[in-house]
Amino acid sequence: MWLYRNNPRSSKYPIVLYDWQPSRKADHPREFLKDFSGIAVTDGYQVYHTLGKERHDLKISGCWIHARRPYAEFIKSVGTPAAKGSIAAEAYLMITEMMHIDNGFDDLSNSDRQKQRQHVLQDKVDAYFEWVKLKYNQVTHNSVIGKALAYSINQEEYLRMFLTDGRIPMDNNYAEQAIRPFTIARKNIVLMESDHGAKASAMIFSIAETAKANNLNTYEYFELLLSELPKHQDDKNLEFLDNLLPWSPEVQKKCPSRLKKS
Template sequence: MGKEIESKDKEINNLKNELAYLKGQILNKNKKIFGQSSEQVDSSQISIFDEAENNTDPKAIEPTIEEITYKRGKSTKNIGKKDNLAHLERTVIEHKLEETNAVCNKCDSPLVVIGSKSKEVLKYIPAKLYIEEHITYSYACKPCEAADGISNIVTTNAPRTLLYKSMASNELLAHVMNLKYHHAMPLYRQESYFKMMGANLSRQNLSNWTIAAASEFGVVYDIMQEELLKTHYIQADETTLKVIDAKGKESKSKKYMWLYKSANSKSPIILYDYQKTRAGSCPKDFLKGFSGYLQTDGYAGYNSVENIKRFYCLAHIRRKYHEIIVHLDEEALKKSRAIIGFNYCEKLYKIEKRLRVEYSNHEDYYKNRYEIRLKESAPILEEFIDYVEREIKDALPRSPLGQALEYSRKLLPNMKIFLEDGSLEIDNNGAERAIKPFVIGRKNWLFSSSSKGAKASASIYSIIETAKSNGLIVEKYLVYLIDTLSNTEIKTRDTLIAAMPWSNELPNELKVQTRK
């Protein structure tokens, strides 16, 4: 009888375990489908067609260059700053009466100016396509030819373009890439865009130009990778993408776009790397020669990277507990053991937030952050680890809490590494933000038409996102870089380093103007 009861109790526990697991799976799926998530694309990215209607406000104040007082609840340090339109080029047009009309219609006496009013209008010049034909001439010295039988020939040169055999100008190449990779406008939409401007440019033409330009960018990408590997701290992430094979069918195996970002650097570098697999050999090969800190999520593939100190992301740990408690009502929340783990994460984040507010403008910010973390964050992290070790003994392994605890148990010990250096971040959100433009673009163009196209996308995304991170106007910088590549005979590190997105030698007109 006792054995039968014991067997029934075991069966009941197994069923409870299975029920808790299935409930957790359903709740998480529903949240991903119907709930809000910080990882999802903002709804404004999807509401393309009714964007104007949804955001219109007749009472909104027109932009002005007059002084504006901003009312903010938390900070007043920006009060009195001028609007960002002040740096724009200004054309003044005076509307005066013609001399013949500047007379009184009663006595014919000359009219005198007694005052004036000013109205500011923000103008836009629409894009224009036109053909620029360059005719070069060759010259010969006839007297030399008559005397020596050899002509002294001099030939004029046309401006160089990146794609010598193509009619695409450097400016047009930059515009196409800016639309596709910065503003997520796929090539089939660009085809109709250019058609309305009077040019029939097929998406095949546009695609060929893009891939050819990306090939020329190879030397720039290599320099960027060299510089990235010299940094002491890299954040990494990866995401999937669809690629069409040579037969025009979607590849059955998943393809991946990997991202590597120099973290907390004054000259950020962001690199995308297309690979056919998610194998650990991908980051191992890409980061060969790097010997600093590597921050990632919990994916084991990064363990293959050699000579690095790898640590993890608190946001991913926190998310495991949040997925459990977000569904609970107030009464259930009081009894939940998951809320304890979530609160440990919140305590650590609260310290990070306070450090940013109080010390971010200090010269010794990283030093202060290092010292305060050792004093305040280290004990909380130890308590968190102890909590996990205690709770995991009683938690059902397949339950949401059991999975959250197991995930924490694997990652938390290595989280201590972020206490070693004040420049290290507590989470990997920097890499997740950096990969988001690719994810948004992927929602627009859905797939890459070939592996070659995916590699081209990786190269161009890398240059554009690095330029953005360094405060550059993307399209202007692309034109500048393409012009530099077009007019550089020997493309080496020494000849191109001054044109890199972080270079101090870049012209000021390439930089985004900030408020003063």
């Protein structure tokens, strides 16, 4: 299951799209993104880097949460007291500090955020990669820590990308959060019997997660869709769909989330 979503902080209408495909080949995101130009924030999967190299109008940016994760997993496995002073603990703190500083720039314009990043974070990013390469030469490369350090080294070009553009977030957490409901559901579903069933599930999850991203009550939204769509089965003009989109004023009024902030 491939997942694509826009950045809700910079997009008027949050959209979450699941795309079921039979493999993890580059052909699938290549087809999905063929009409998209701009910036894609991804994990370290090589397929995305391949697409970025193929096209001049598509930039790939790395995720610092993915860079930090192996250090966090090591700390969790040995326990915080035992990890104190270790390479993993030091790397974790360095990345966390950078992300904490960057969070302080959230209210700035894109141009001001870029300036602040280059003024405040550029040196910290440089220091991190210099430190990572030094430590990598001091550890067994095939060890857990060696692989964690290697991930950052191999992803350096993409992890640095956020410094070049104030629109780029340091992580792809919005996508990570959106894929989690499917991951949890998969444990209950156990298996899907056909590609058609999987594609249908992708559509349902796309509607549900887009509704949640637009602060809707998903149950009430599905109830509305299942009530209204049958009334238009013979319609040739599909403009009625505009009033059923998650961000339409009518839908927002009829299906507000109970958790929606005032």
